[in-house]
Amino acid sequence: MHPAKPFHVDDRETLLGFFRARPFVTIAAAVxxxxxxxxxxxxxxxxxxxxxxxxxxxxxxxxxxxxVVQGFRAVALATGPDAYVSPDWYGTEDHVPTWNYVSAEAEGLVAPLSDAEFVALLDDLSAQEEARLLPKTPWTRAKMSPGRFETMMRGVIGCRLSVERLEGTWKLSQNRTAAERAGVVAALGDHPIAGLMRDP
Structure with a gap:
């Protein structure tokens, strides 16, 4: 996470909402x-x-x-939109290029799921993502041939990261003046970062 306080986010609901909205994460660990x-x-x-x-x-x-069976510590990183920021956009002198972005981290111990928890994960994950495709009729494993789901489960392992640390970085030029921020927003136009800068 970025060390500067203006960019730090620790609101639990904001961060969990971010993970729900951007659930494809990078898991990083040293084992x-x-x-x-x-x-x-x-x-x-x-x-x-x-x-x-x-x-x-x-x-x-x-x-x-x-x-996974022995367990290990890991960080899950969810990333949102990002954008290069040119110093020319501030309308003031003596700045350097930077990058605006939004991201969240969850850190904790990874351990295996039980068989029942693993099945629930796969069902819930499908339901979570199929809901994004409405009004499409949701896919469920009931559409699979008997025994096929169980066969495919043998090729994967279910995991749980028990969150001990949850924090985020919303780096949206909060350390700049209102005029400088407005210059960046205008230059970025309809980029998602510009939208977040208007309504952080």
């Missing part, structure tokens, strides 16, 4: 002295006592998969 990354879609779980988890699955061929 056995090596860095690993994987990409996976997540389902946000709000559990008992205010706990939060991100459930996801990995191919059994993924380099991280063998370590």
């Amino acid at each position: 056995g002295g090596r860095p690993f990354t994987a990409q996976a879609p997540v389902v946000v779980r709000e559990l008992d006592f205010g706990e939060v988890a991100l459930d996801f699955h990995l191919s059994r061929g993924n380099a991280l998969a063998p370590y």
